[in-house]
Amino acid sequence: MQFVTFILVYPFIWLFSIMPFRVLYFISDCFYYLIYYIIGYRRKTVKSNLKLVFTEKSDDEISSITKKFYRHFVDIFIEMIKAFTISEKEMLKRYKFTNIETIQDLEKKNKSILLLGSHYGNWEWIFCLNLYMKYNGYAVIKKLKNPYFDKKIRKNRGRYNTSIVPTIEIFKTIEDNTKNNILSIYGFLSDQSPKINKAHHWSTFLGVHVPIITGSELLAKKNNLTVVNFSTQKVKRGYYETTFKVLAENPNDFKDYDITDNYLRELEKSIYAQPEYYFWTHKRFKHKNKGPVAVGSRQ
Numbered sequence: 001m002q003f004v005t006f007i008l009v010y011p012f013i014w015l016f017s018i019m020p021f022r023v024l025y026f027i028s029d030c031f032y033y034l035i036y037y038i039i040g041y042r043r044k045t046v047k048s049n050l051k052l053v054f055t056e057k058s059d060d061e062i063s064s065i066t067k068k069f070y071r072h073f074v075d076i077f078i079e080m081i082k083a084f085t086i087s088e089k090e091m092l093k094r095y096k097f098t099n100i101e102t103i104q105d106l107e108k109k110n111k112s113i114l115l116l117g118s119h120y121g122n123w124e125w126i127f128c129l130n131l132y133m134k135y136n137g138y139a140v141i142k143k144l145k146n147p148y149f150d151k152k153i154r155k156n157r158g159r160y161n162t163s164i165v166p167t168i169e170i171f172k173t174i175e176d177n178t179k180n181n182i183l184s185i186y187g188f189l190s191d192q193s194p195k196i197n198k199a200h201h202w203s204t205f206l207g208v209h210v211p212i213i214t215g216s217e218l219l220a221k222k223n224n225l226t227v228v229n230f231s232t233q234k235v236k237r238g239y240y241e242t243t244f245k246v247l248a249e250n251p252n253d254f255k256d257y258d259i260t261d262n263y264l265r266e267l268e269k270s271i272y273a274q275p276e277y278y279f280w281t282h283k284r285f286k287h288k289n290k291g292p293v294a295v296g297s298r299q
Helices: 002-017 021-039 043-053 059-082 088-094 101-108 124-132 147-157 167-179 215-223 258-273
Strands: 095-097 113-117 136-141 162-166 184-189 201-205 208-212 226-236 239-248
Touching: 002 059, 002 147, 021 059, 043 059, 059 124, 088 095, 088 124, 095 124, 101 124, 101 226, 101 239, 113 215, 124 136, 124 239, 136 167, 147 162, 162 167, 167 184, 167 215, 201 258, 208 258, 215 226, 215 258, 226 258, 239 258
Parallel strands: 095 239, 113 184, 113 226, 136 162, 136 184
Antiparallel strands: 201 208, 226 239
């Protein structure tokens, strides 16, 4: 049944992908009205998250951000599909790096990197980073239930010499590469909410006291990986700029969870500046106020 689903659906995805951007964004506008006004997909969750974080904003301001978010939300899925057939030239025109020398300098120092990002801006096109470096690139993703779609998406995301590794396998991959001195860069998205029974660290994120994922920092310290944050800003529709910032060149010089908290502060800067580009459909605050109370957090 999974194979049947794949062969019935994928041709439509491919045909959709080869359409020019102007047509795709017209379709995106149509889907925006359907998803926001008619279906109302997770609209209550989005507004609830925004009201929790931006307590000073009026209902009209929250509604304005919500609508802008849903336009971007649909665009991201359109761009995700477009990535199946987009040319390398078009990709590099639309997705630029403001300070690629940060990565290249670490490469010259033979420093393997743990690259931390979030569901902000466009994280789907970051795979073209490998075109600018010699690192062995690895992206960590959850395995899809349909093995045929999983294989196709892995192949697509690996177009720029990036290896796609399931979460369960990344630990061994990093340990093996570290042991064999294989210069590598590992990409993680670390802004989701962990399971509460596995939360080792609670901190303030966007003014709310929540459990925080810390696995990336633990991996960096165990394998002496330089931790670099990447932040992607939307310049205009379909165009992005990503900026890198070294959070810890020598991670073991930092106290536990300081690197993680610094990563959160960088993410907060982007969200406060342009909140419509964060993935508000996530139930990021579902465990708020269930852990040890932090000074300055909202209860």
